[in-house]
Amino acid sequence: xxxxxxxxxxxxxxxxxxxxxxxxxxxxxxxxxxxxxxxxxxxxxxxxxxxxxxxxxxxxxxxxxxxxxxxxxxxxxxxxxxxxxxxxxxxxxxxxxxxxxxxxxxxxxxxxxxxxxxxxxxx
Amino acid sequence: xxxxxxxxxxxxxxxxxxxxxxxxxxxxxxxxxxxxxxxxxxxxxxxxxxxxxxxxxxxxxxxxxxxxxxxxxxxxxxxxxxxxxxxxxxxxxxxxxxxxxxxxxxx
Numbered sequence: 001x002x003x004x005x006x007x008x009x010x011x012x013x014x015x016x017x018x019x020x021x022x023x024x025x026x027x028x029x030x031x032x033x034x035x036x037x038x039x040x041x042x043x044x045x046x047x048x049x050x051x052x053x054x055x056x057x058x059x060x061x062x063x064x065x066x067x068x069x070x071x072x073x074x075x076x077x078x079x080x081x082x083x084x085x086x087x088x089x090x091x092x093x094x095x096x097x098x099x100x101x102x103x104x105x106x107x108x109x110x111x112x113x114x115x116x117x118x119x120x121x122x123x
Numbered sequence: 124x125x126x127x128x129x130x131x132x133x134x135x136x137x138x139x140x141x142x143x144x145x146x147x148x149x150x151x152x153x154x155x156x157x158x159x160x161x162x163x164x165x166x167x168x169x170x171x172x173x174x175x176x177x178x179x180x181x182x183x184x185x186x187x188x189x190x191x192x193x194x195x196x197x198x199x200x201x202x203x204x205x206x207x208x209x210x211x212x213x214x215x216x217x218x219x220x221x222x223x224x225x226x227x228x229x230x
Binding site: 004041045046047048049060062063096098106107108109110111112113114115116 | 152153155157159161164165166167168169172173178210212214215216217218219220221222223224
């Protein structure tokens with residue numbers, strides 16, 4: 001059974017770069033059947049999709065974050081990662097990684113998810 | 124962006140009750156809605172995909188329906204482990220968006 005394990009710091013200073021990594025175990029990251037995503041939930045708010053990285057390394061970002069966002073995949077380590085630059089308090093959130101089944105057309109969904117990492121932006 | 128308006132934002136119910144959560148999309152999205160359960164400190168869980176298809180391993184007391192702009196998640200005969208937060212999500216647009224969530228609490 002595929003599991004996603006997240007790692008990265010829980011505290012980032014304002015204006016610095018937030019970095020998180022998701023390690024995939026129990027299944028291959030080297031497939032075009034699945035896409036690899038980051039999603040976040042600010043305190044007291046709803047979920048926000050951040051972006052997708054494909055096994056090829058190409059990416060698809062939420063336009064609201066695109067200018068600050070880099071996502072990449074390391075197939076040799078079965079990992080994919082998120083870097084969000086110039087963070088502010090508004091970026092404080094629980095960050096989740098998630099696998100997305102790439103079904104036909106719009107038939108896709110996020111499953112499974114990582115356990116979540118609370119990242120607080122504060123000096 | 125496709126807005127997903129979820130209601131109610133919170134709901135109190137008792138074990139054994141049946142509850143329904145609604146999601147309305149700002150434009151027609153066919154049947155491309157998924158439902159998730161979130162619990163603090165745990166990985167979110169996919170319950171329903173493509174509006175009405177039950178994810179493997181999810182109890183049959185969970186069901187989904189709807190198409191176009193109106194979607195529902197129904198939980199029949201609530202169990203103690205069902206008290207959690209629920210989110211809908213549209214996959215019609217590749218700018219994936221979620222509802223604001225429904226916090227289901229024990230009465």
